[in-house]
Amino acid sequence: MLGDGSLERFRREGRIVVVGASLAGLRAAETLRDQGFAGSLTMIGAEPHEPYDRPPLSKQVLLGRASADRTALPRRRSVDANWRLGVPATGLDMAAKRVRLADGDEVPYDRLLISTGVRSRPWPHEDQAELDGVFVLRTRDDGAALARRLAEGPRRVLVIGAGFTGSEIASACCERGLAVTVAERGASPLVGALGGVVGAVAAELQREHGVDLRCGVMVTALEGDASGRVRAAQLSDGSTVEADVVIVSLGATRNTEWLAGSGLAAGPRGIACDAGCRAFDIRGIVTDDVYAAGDVARCPHPLFGYQFLSLEHWGNAVSQAGIAAHNMLSESTDRLPHMDVPAFWSAQFGVNIKSVGAPSLGTEILVAQGSLKEHRFVGVYGYQGRVIGAVAFDQARWLPFYQELIERTAPFPPPFPTVDRRSDGQRPVDADFPDPSVPTHGPTVTLSGYSPADRRMTFTPAH
Amino acid sequence: MTQSPLHRILDFANRADPYPVYEELRKTPVYHEDDGPYVISTYYEIRSLLHDPRISSDARNLSSATRDPLAGPDQEDMALPPSFLRLDPPEHDRLRRMTNRHFGPPHSPHRVDGMRAELHGIVSGLVDGIGDPGRIDLVEQFSYPFPVTVICRLLGVPREDEARFHTWADTIAASLDPDPDADPAERGRGAHDARTQLGMYLAGLIEERRRNPGDDMLSELATAKGPDGTMSTMELLSTAALLLIAGHETTVNLVTNGMLTLLRHPEVLQRLRADPRLAVPVVEELLRFEPPVQLLPQRTTLADVEVHGVNIPKGASLWLVLASGNRDPRRFGDPDRFDPDREDIQHLGFGSGIHSCFGAPLARLEAQLALSELARRLENPRLLEDPPPYRRNAVLRGPRHLHIACDGIRA
Numbered sequence: 001m002l003g004d005g006s007l008e009r010f011r012r013e014g015r016i017v018v019v020g021a022s023l024a025g026l027r028a029a030e031t032l033r034d035q036g037f038a039g040s041l042t043m044i045g046a047e048p049h050e051p052y053d054r055p056p057l058s059k060q061v062l063l064g065r066a067s068a069d070r071t072a073l074p075r076r077r078s079v080d081a082n083w084r085l086g087v088p089a090t091g092l093d094m095a096a097k098r099v100r101l102a103d104g105d106e107v108p109y110d111r112l113l114i115s116t117g118v119r120s121r122p123w124p125h126e127d128q129a130e131l132d133g134v135f136v137l138r139t140r141d142d143g144a145a146l147a148r149r150l151a152e153g154p155r156r157v158l159v160i161g162a163g164f165t166g167s168e169i170a171s172a173c174c175e176r177g178l179a180v181t182v183a184e185r186g187a188s189p190l191v192g193a194l195g196g197v198v199g200a201v202a203a204e205l206q207r208e209h210g211v212d213l214r215c216g217v218m219v220t221a222l223e224g225d226a227s228g229r230v231r232a233a234q235l236s237d238g239s240t241v242e243a244d245v246v247i248v249s250l251g252a253t254r255n256t257e258w259l260a261g262s263g264l265a266a267g268p269r270g271i272a273c274d275a276g277c278r279a280f281d282i283r284g285i286v287t288d289d290v291y292a293a294g295d296v297a298r299c300p301h302p303l304f305g306y307q308f309l310s311l312e313h314w315g316n317a318v319s320q321a322g323i324a325a326h327n328m329l330s331e332s333t334d335r336l337p338h339m340d341v342p343a344f345w346s347a348q349f350g351v352n353i354k355s356v357g358a359p360s361l362g363t364e365i366l367v368a369q370g371s372l373k374e375h376r377f378v379g380v381y382g383y384q385g386r387v388i389g390a391v392a393f394d395q396a397r398w399l400p401f402y403q404e405l406i407e408r409t410a411p412f413p414p415p416f417p418t419v420d421r422r423s424d425g426q427r428p429v430d431a432d433f434p435d436p437s438v439p440t441h442g443p444t445v446t447l448s449g450y451s452p453a454d455r456r457m458t459f460t461p462a463h
Numbered sequence: 464m465t466q467s468p469l470h471r472i473l474d475f476a477n478r479a480d481p482y483p484v485y486e487e488l489r490k491t492p493v494y495h496e497d498d499g500p501y502v503i504s505t506y507y508e509i510r511s512l513l514h515d516p517r518i519s520s521d522a523r524n525l526s527s528a529t530r531d532p533l534a535g536p537d538q539e540d541m542a543l544p545p546s547f548l549r550l551d552p553p554e555h556d557r558l559r560r561m562t563n564r565h566f567g568p569p570h571s572p573h574r575v576d577g578m579r580a581e582l583h584g585i586v587s588g589l590v591d592g593i594g595d596p597g598r599i600d601l602v603e604q605f606s607y608p609f610p611v612t613v614i615c616r617l618l619g620v621p622r623e624d625e626a627r628f629h630t631w632a633d634t635i636a637a638s639l640d641p642d643p644d645a646d647p648a649e650r651g652r653g654a655h656d657a658r659t660q661l662g663m664y665l666a667g668l669i670e671e672r673r674r675n676p677g678d679d680m681l682s683e684l685a686t687a688k689g690p691d692g693t694m695s696t697m698e699l700l701s702t703a704a705l706l707l708i709a710g711h712e713t714t715v716n717l718v719t720n721g722m723l724t725l726l727r728h729p730e731v732l733q734r735l736r737a738d739p740r741l742a743v744p745v746v747e748e749l750l751r752f753e754p755p756v757q758l759l760p761q762r763t764t765l766a767d768v769e770v771h772g773v774n775i776p777k778g779a780s781l782w783l784v785l786a787s788g789n790r791d792p793r794r795f796g797d798p799d800r801f802d803p804d805r806e807d808i809q810h811l812g813f814g815s816g817i818h819s820c821f822g823a824p825l826a827r828l829e830a831q832l833a834l835s836e837l838a839r840r841l842e843n844p845r846l847l848e849d850p851p852p853y854r855r856n857a858v859l860r861g862p863r864h865l866h867i868a869c870d871g872i873r874a
C-alpha cells in the first residue's frame with residue numbers, strides 16, 4: 001500500500017480477520033481499534049469461550065480460589081468485532097485471501113492475523129490417554145475439569161513432566177493437601193528452562209513441600225481399572241505409582257496444522273515471521289497481508305543474532321499483538337520491530353520465579369545475589385562471554401538491572417560486586433542444561449536458526 | 464557569583480519552588496563537583512539506580528573522602544542498630560519480610576484496609592475539632608497530629624499514652640528540620656532525650672505485649688515465630704522507630720502539599736468534592752507533582768558505576784532527586800502541570816526497587832481519606848498565604864504552616 005490513499009481506505013473500510021481469539025488475538029483487536037481501524041473485524045476462535053487468561057488455570061483455579069469460568073481477560077476497550085467462537089479455521093487460501101472454517105464457511109480478508117497459539121502435547125498412547133482421570137492442562141475446560149477432580153480428593157495425583165506448568169500443578173496439589181508424585185525425565189524440575197543448578201533448587205522446593213519427586217525416570221504406561229479409570233502408572237525404573245489422577249504435562253505443540261498446504265512458512269515450530277510480525281511464505285518471501293503473534297509465532301530477535309525465536313510467554317503474546325496490529329495499519333516506513341526482551345514468571349511452592357532473557361541458551365550461571373540454599377537468589381546466565389539471561393527466586397525487583405545487562409550484551413561473568421553476594425556467587429559454574437541434542441519439553445524459549453522455512457520436527461516423544 | 468546546583472537545592476530561598484532548580488539540574492543528569500555527592504536528576508537514571516545491585520543503602524560502604532552536605536545530627540539513634548531502611552540484603556530483606564508478615568499481603572492482607580473505619584474516625588475527629596474557620600493552620604490542626612495517631616493505632620500504643628507519643632514525635636521531627644536560629648547543641652540534646660524516652664517506652668510496651676499480646680502489629684512482631692524466626696528486641700525497637708519516623712513527616716507533607724495544591728487548582732478540588740473516588744488519582748499525581756521525599760541522599764556505590772556516560776567511583780555518595788525525576792519531560796508529558804487525569808503515572812514518590820516505601824498502602828489510604836474529607840467538609844476554603852512558610856528541610860520538604868480560611872465546616 002503506497003501513498004495513494006489505499007492505506008487510508010483500508011483503515012476506514014478494510015477487512016481484518018483474526019484467527020485464534022485468545023490473549024494475542026484480543027490484544028491485537030484492541031490495538032487495531034485503538035489505532036483507528038474502523039473497518040470490519042472478525043474474530044475466529046476454536047474454543048466456545050470469550051478470550052480468557054491461562055496463567056490462573058494452573059494457579060488460583062486449581063487451588064479452588066477462582067473458578068475457571070471467571071478467568072475472562074479484562075477488556076481494555078470494546079472491539080466491535082464479529083465473533084465466530086467455537087468454530088476452528090481449517091484452511092487458508094492466500095491467493096484468494098480467504099480463511100476456511102470447520103462449518104464450511106469462508107471468510108474473506110484484506111489482512112489476516114494468526115494467533116492460534118499452542119496446545120498441550122497429549123499422552124502418546126491414545127487408549128491410555130482416554131482413561132478417566134487422565135488430564136492435560138491448556139484450556140479453561142481442562143482447568144475446570146481438573147479442579148473439579150482435585151476437589152473430590154483423589155488419593156494420589158501423578159504429574160508427568162516437571163516443566164513450569166507441571167511444577168505449578170504439583171504445587172497447587174500440595175497446597176490442597178493432596179499426595180503428589182512428579183515424574184520427570186530430566187535430572188530435575190525446570191531443567192530445560194533453567195538448567196540443573198537452578199533445577200536442583202526447584203527439586204528441593206518440591207521435596208520440602210512433600211512431593212514424591214522422581215527424576216531421571218519416564219512413565220512408560222498408564223493402567224486403568226475395569227471401569228476405565230486410571231489407577232496406576234509404570235515407570236522406566238520398574239516401579240509402579242498408584243494414582244487416580246494423572247496430569248500429562250509434556251509441553252506444547254503449535255497449532256499450525258490448519259495451515260498445511262497454504263504456502264505459509266508454518267510448521268511444528270510455529271509460523272516464521274519477520275521482526276515486524278509479517279509471516280513468511282515457504283519460499284522465504286515475506287507476505288504483506290498475513291501476520292502472526294503470540295505462542296504460534298517465531299520471530300528473528302536482535303539479541304540472538306536475528307535467529308528465529310519462539311516463546312511461550314504471556315508478555316510476549318501481548319507485545320507481539322501490539323506490534324502486529326500497529327504494523328497492519330502502517331506504511332512500511334512506520335512499521336515497528338518486536339524487540340522486547342523475553343520475560344516469564346511462575347508461582348510455585350510459595351516462591352515467585354521470574355526470568356528475563358533466554359536462560360535456556362546460557363552455558364554458565366553465576367549466583368549474583370542471595371543464595372541457592374535459602375531459595376532466594378538471582379542467577380545470571382552467560383553465553384560466550386556475555387550475559388544472556390537471568391532468573392530470580394523471590395528477588396524479582398532486581399531483574400530490570402539484569403535485563404539492561406542483557407540488552408547491552410554486557411560481559412559475563414559481570415565483573416563487579418553487588419549487594420548480597422555470597423559464597424555461591426564467587427565464580428560462575430556450568431549451568432547444567434541437558435544436552436541440546438536430546439529434546440526436552442521444558443524450555444519456554446527456543447531458537448530455531450535462520451531459515452524461515454525450517455519445518456524440521458525436533459521433538460521426539462520419548463514416552 | 465552564581466551558586467552551585469547543590470547549594471541551590473539546599474538554599475532555603477528555593478524551598479517554596481525548587482522545581483526550576485531541578486529543571487536546570489537535569490541538563491546535567493549526573494552532576495558532581497569537588498568532593499560532594501553525585502546528584503542524579505533524570506527519571507530513567509534514577510529508576511535504574513534504584514534497581515542496581517551495585518548501589519548500597521548501608522552508610523558503612525561510604526568512602527570517608529566524600530563530604531555530605533546533609534550530614535548533620537544523625538536521624539536515627541546510634542544506640543539502636545540500623546533499621547532496614549539503611550541495610551542491604553540479606554538483612555534488609557529478612558527484616559522487611561518479617562515486618563511485612565504483620566502488615567501486608569500475603570499474610571496480613573487486611574491490616575491496612577481494616578484500619579479504614581478507624582482512619583476515617585480520626586480524620587473526622589480532627590476536622591470536627593478545627594474551631595474558628597476563619598483562620599486554620601492545617602499543619603498544626605490536621606496534618607501533623609494525623610499520622611502519629613495512625614502509627615499509634617497501628618502499633619497498638621494505648622490511647623492514654625498517645626499524648627506522650629505525640630510530644631516525642633514532635634521533638635524528633637523538629638530535629639530533622641534544623642532551624643538556623645536555634646542552638647544546635649540544645650536541639651540535639653532535646654531530640655536525643657526524646658529518642659531515649661521513646662525507645663524506653665517502646666521497650667516497655669514490647670515487654671508488656673510479649674506477656675499480654677493483643678491483635679496490634681507490635682504484639683504480633685514481638686511474639687511471631689515465622690520462617691525467619693523472631694526479631695530481637697533491638698531489631699524490633701529500630702523497626703518500630705522506623706515506622707514512626709518514616710511514616711510521620713512524609714504523610715504530614717503529603718496531606719499539606721495536597722491541600723495546598725488543591726487550593727491552587729480549585730477546579731480539581733471541586734471535582735474531588737463531587738466525587739471522592741477522585742482521591743485515588745489525585746494522591747498519585749500529588750506523589751509525582753509534590754513528593755514529600757524530594758531526594759534520597761543515602762546511597763553508595765559498591766563498584767565503579769557508569770551513569771549517563773559519567774563514571775561514578777566506588778564508595779561515592781549519590782543523591783537521587785526523586786522530585787526532579789518526577790518532572791522529567793522525557794518521562795512525563797507537560798510535567799509541570801498538575802493533572803490527576805494522567806493515565807501513565809509511574810512516579811518515583813515512593814522510591815522504587817527493594818526499598819520502595821513499605822508503608823505505601825497505608826500512606827495512600829491516609830492521604831485519600833484526609834483530602835476527600837477536607838474537600839467535602841470545608842466550605843469555600845481559600846489560602847490566606849501563598850506561598851506558605853516552609854520548613855528548612857530540603858529532603859522532607861513541606862510547609863511549616865498552611866493558613867487557610869473557610870466559611871464553615873459541614874457536618
Ligand SMILES: Cc1cc2nc3c(=O)[nH]c(=O)nc-3n(C[C@H](O)[C@H](O)[C@H](O)COP(=O)(O)OP(=O)(O)OC[C@H]3O[C@@H](n4cnc5c(N)ncnc54)[C@H](O)[C@@H]3O)c2cc1C
Pocket residue numbers: 019020021022023024025044045046047053054055056057058087088089090115116117118119137138139165255258293294295296311312313314315317343344345346347
Ligand atoms: C496453565 C498455563 C499456565 C501458564 N502460566 C504462565 C505464566 O505463569 N507466565 C507466562 O508468562 N505464561 C504462562 N502461560 C503461557 C501463556 O498463557 C501463553 O503464552 C499465552 O496464552 C499465549 O497467548 P496466545 O494468544 O498466543 O495463544 P493461546 O492462548 O494458546 O491462544 C490460542 C487460541 O487459538 C485457538 N485456536 C487454535 N487453533 C485454532 C484454529 N485453527 N482456528 C481458530 N482458533 C484456533 C485456541 O483454541 C486458543 O484459544 C501459561 C499457560 C498455561 C496453559
Ligand code: HEM
Pocket residue numbers: 520547548549559705706707709710711713714717754755756759761811812813814815817818819820821822823825826
Ligand atoms: C506520603 C507518605 C510517604 C512517602 C512519600 C514515603 C516515601 C518513602 C520513600 C521515597 C522511601 C524510599 C527510601 C529509600 O529508598 O531509601 C520510603 C521507605 C520507607 N517507608 Fe515510606 N513514605 C511515606 C509514608 C510511609 C508510612 C506511612 C510508613 C509506615 C507505615 C512508611 C514506612 C516506610 C519504611 C519502613 C521505609 C523503608 C523501606 C525499606 O527500606 O525497605 N512510609 N518511603
